[in-house]
């Protein structure tokens with residue numbers, strides 16, 4: 030598995046394992062340990078979490094595995110996110126909290142849940158219209174100084190939001206984790222990917238298979254996309270169309286780092302296999318054209 034240099038002193042495996050759906054995987058701790066071992070054997074060492082995943086249970090599920098096998102966590106880079114707050118108890122509405130107190134408190138909870146002593150990369154989950162960027166910078170400085178978090182970044186930020194926060198921070202923002210797939214190309218068009226290239230950072234890519242819709246979608250676009258993926262699959266000799274959907278991301282010059290959301294090792298092997306194929310420009314634009322329904326200008 031190739032690796033991507035995300036920052037000084039931090040590289041990620043080119044394929045990242047995401048824990049958003051971990052509670053749906055229905056693995057007991059022993060099974061999860063075995064799955065993590067298999068991922069590590071494939072070279073997938075980077076784990077993507079968020080405090081809210083699994084309705085606040087995902088980090089704990091992972092943490093039970095780490096408690097039994099702390100050696101596994103030592104081979105991993107652990108990413109987590111915070112700032113989304115779900116309604117519960119006396120919280121009446123979903124909202125964002127990017128205050129220093131909230132960020133520091135959530136990191137401390139994440140460390141305790143996952144049974145780890147530091148987070149490799151902490152991302153702010155969503156842009157917060159009520160953000161005080163000075164407070165975020167203060168939280169980042171404090172967490173870095175205390176050794177609780179080594180690197181910082183953002184998720185779902187548009188270029189102006191990234192640049193605004195960056196201008197307040199004393200630490201670099203090492204990534205923007207955004208949605209991108211053959212089916213969801215908005216972040217190719219809204220300036221995010223050019224910003225990553227400009228900033229010399231690598232975007233982490235969520236829902237690289239559009240949450241499975243690449244296979245299940247029955248609309249005109251999805252059907253056209255599958256036909257094109259199948260054509261390119263035959264040309265490249267890939268085993269299945271998901272490999273081509275991942276190759277479409279890997280082939281892009283921005284050095285994208287996709288996060289797979291599957292808990293099945295045979296499916297996790299697909300993005301790893303996709304690293305073998307570099308799509309030609311023509312193949313890349315065949316997929317683009319199939320989804321857009323028109324040629325480039």
Ligand SMILES: NC(=O)c1ccc[n+]([C@@H]2O[C@H](COP(=O)([O-])OP(=O)(O)OC[C@H]3O[C@@H](n4cnc5c(N)ncnc54)[C@H](OP(=O)(O)O)[C@@H]3O)[C@@H](O)[C@H]2O)c1
Nearest residue numbers: 047048049077235236237238239240241271290291292299
């Ligand atoms: N920053 C953010 O705002 C944000 C938002 C959403 C997600 N994320 C991160 O991104 C990760 C991935 O997102 P995602 O789960 O939506 O990714 P995804 O890979 O696009 O979708 C996963 C779904 O597709 C299926 N699937 C995965 N690989 C497959 C394959 N090779 N063949 C057939 N089906 C396949 C899975 O099936 P099975 O259920 O059978 O495995 C699962 O239901 C999350 O775990 C999370 O870490 C971040």
